[in-house]
Amino acid sequence: MSEAFPRHVLCVLGSGLALSEMERIAAGFGGFVLDREYSEAAPDPRMPEAFEASVAAASFDEADWAAVESHDTVGYLLSAPMMRELAFDTSRRLLAVTAALLRSGVAAVKNESNGLAHGRDRWLALADRAADATDEGLAGALVAAWVKRPIYDGHVLYSCGMHLLGAPEVEIEVGEERPTEEGLLELVAHMDTLAIYLLTDPRAEEIEDGAGFRMGEDAPRWLLRTGTSARYDEDDLFFNPYGYVRLTHTE
Known part of the structure; x- marks a missing residue:
């Protein structure tokens, strides 16, 4: 780290x-x-x-x-x-x-x-x-005050600002087709759910790459991918030393 x-x-x-x-x-x-x-x-x-x-x-x-x-x-x-x-x-x-x-x-x-x-x-x-x-x-x-989201890089929606709360950035894999306005709102809700989980649930400190994640008991299952981001240099104010957690679809 x-x-x-x-x-x-x-x-x-x-x-x-x-x-x-x-x-x-x-x-x-x-x-x-x-x-x-x-x-x-x-x-x-x-x-x-x-x-x-x-x-x-x-x-x-x-x-x-x-x-x-x-x-x-x-x-x-x-x-x-x-x-x-x-x-x-x-x-x-x-x-x-x-x-x-x-x-x-x-x-x-x-x-x-x-x-x-x-x-x-x-x-x-x-x-x-x-x-x-x-x-x-x-x-x-x-999260609403300090985290900019969603930012789209052509494949992933990601946040900027979770480092100011002591947590990894949150991301969600969406592919190359830009989401519709309705779809985007749902995806941002998923990002916010993950962000709040990272900030409030003690289990978030032990996330393993490839772990499963659900938004609710009956919700579809996602996979969590963790890693470090190369989007910003370490001396950039946007840099997150805690990396990211990304929601990806299960196979």
């Missing part, structure tokens, strides 16, 4: 909110610092394009896009490099930080460590959901 430790790099756009205030709010949750080298009290004209590339359109509304366009400050909040056993709780706390920032005047937020942005309402809904949840409910909220 790689010795790389994942970390969150959160891009925070302010509108009338000083960098020092961003830092103060984040510090109140423990373990998060402002990157003084890259943060700047000035607008960055690249941000609309950067947010668009982070699938912001999935949950952005007109007000969100207007907020990005009118930002006057760009802050980068960092978590410490996360040991595996601390990643889940760190990500839970950072979601609460994100909500606190948005409620204090932050315009928009995206995560550089998974290439994912949500609109204001979506961030706040996920934070509220996580605050009231435990076990599988909490895992589901954090």
Whole structure:
């Protein structure tokens, strides 16, 4: 296993909110610092394009896009490099930080460590959901907040962001024909089921390559394939040192 430790790099756009205030709010949750080298009290004209590339359109509304366009400050909040056993709780706390920032005047937020942005309402809904949840409910909220999915490589649907929760990425083999919209929703539900299993079930730590997996008692049987991914270099923020777990069809 790689010795790389994942970390969150959160891009925070302010509108009338000083960098020092961003830092103060984040510090109140423990373990998060402002990157003084890259943060700047000035607008960055690249941000609309950067947010668009982070699938912001999935949950952005007109007000969100207007907020990005009118930002006057760009802050980068960092978590410490996360040991595996601390990643889940760190990500839970950072979601609460994100909500606190948005409620204090932050315009928009995206995560550089998974290439994912949500609109204001979506961030706040996920934070509220996580605050009231435990076990599988909490895992589901954090997957929705921090894991980009599905990404299609022409053969496999895969995720990016499970490393921020201390778990392997989840994948599902679909072949060369792109799934229909209805089929895609079902496949993403399978990916989420596997992701929550990896985060909440102690048996997930002992997955063997080729083991069987069912979504429910009467559901079809899948095979689990495990491995390391070569999609990203070790120094890439997207890199997952825990590899992947892939759902494949039984013979």
